[in-house]
Amino acid sequence: MSLEKKDEHDHRGWMEERDLTVLEERYLTLLMWLDKRLRLVDYLELLEDLYYKVNMQMPKSHTEQYGLDNKFWYWYPLYALGSFSTIAYLVAAISGALLGFYYAPAAASSSGDPTVAFESLRYIMQDLNFGYMLRSIHRWSAQVMTAAVFLHMLRVYFTGAYKEPRELNWIIGIVLISMTMVFGYSGYLLPWNQLSYWAGQIGVEMALSIPLAGEWTAQLLFGGFTLTQATLQRMYILHVFFLPFLVTGLIAVHIGIVWMQGIAEPH
């Protein structure tokens, strides 16, 4: 090794003296080009730093720590329910996005004649190729997600996993389960059939019977005190715009917290 200090920053020279395949060379060239302009290394370093910090929180596995290789906590399969809610949510999101191509939220009447919304459902169910399958998958994944979320909450309750330091995640969970149910409710109104209509009726009455803020809530959520086009439109926007953003964001935070804290151990 020569005593003379090499130029550490002659990246081209460094690249040429190595025996690189074409692919590697192209990749490095592109990387260097981007790095020179965007300082990618800095961000990489940040990420790496984060990664190790997160992992520093990660303790030995439960079995290692307690020497429990011969023991099985028979509730462990239920610990998959949270992931299962997430997966069912994703399935519902994808099938829902596809359904959105064919659905139109227009209900000018409630006279017993098919409305535009109702007609688009009929089209999906009867004319569209695999349309009934799409709607069916959307329905079932939503039902299954709700069931999984309820059961997930029970498993968290009965394994005492909500205790310090996980209180915040429990509260986020309550918000999530409530929003899941509002998701389901707003979706229930979209077909604008008899069931939707009368479930909507109950919703308006419930909103109206809230003390003090009743009329205001009914106006905000249902667009009035009776069910009209405005009701359907609001439910639609809730269902395909507000709730998806909120729920997706909160699920990310919820799981991020689990990631950082680790799963509670039932010592």
Added chain:
Amino acid sequence: MSDNDTPETETDGGTGIVPPDDETPTWSERKERTQGLSRLTYEYFERARREDQDLRQESSYVERDVLGFPAWPHEMIRNLALTSFFVGMIVFLSATLPPEMMPPANSSSTPAVILPDWYLYWSFGLLKLGPLNPDLALLGGKSLMADRTYGVLANLVVVGAITIVPFLNKGAARRPVEQPFWASVGVFGVIFAFTVAVLSVKNLVPMDSHLLFDLTFLLPFVGGFIAYAILKSMREGYMFTLNRRYYRLRPPK
């Protein structure tokens, strides 16, 4: 950390972004200059870091005290296996049991049964607790609120009660056998969710509605007591082995 003892190298890579020189404040200098809330934040972080450090050095364990076990890969591998099975189940159900087409909305014909989806039955049932709405003698036997208002408030009370559970039940106990009381509260809640759901469809249940109403509240208590009795009697044996293992690993201070 100090950068002073490393030789100066050219770090701008031709970008014109100048590396810090002697005039540039270091991070700790910047920190000293900040005021107010950000200053407080820095100070707290330093304290917290020092506390962590102290605790870690003081601990006789090789690893840091276990707070939980890692989500990846321990948890996720199992979850992926189980969830892929259940996604298959969703697709199977969808293919075999597609939703039906209902008649279009008609405000002039009320259906015999009005129901939300099943997961809202409990909430729907809570709306029908009218008989429990106290009437005040002071108001001449009139209720303080309309029955519906009462029902909506009951919903809020239930959700609120679930929310504050972590602040009521503290301590290290996790398994139901370790905390029979809280486990039986849970059993009470689950059974109540079912009975109140049945109450919400009381016109479909072939049973006297007063009896149904009484059972709605009786059954959860019965279930809760049974759970309590069972867990309490299991506790002795469990606690012995649990304690032995626990205290061997975390001797009391």
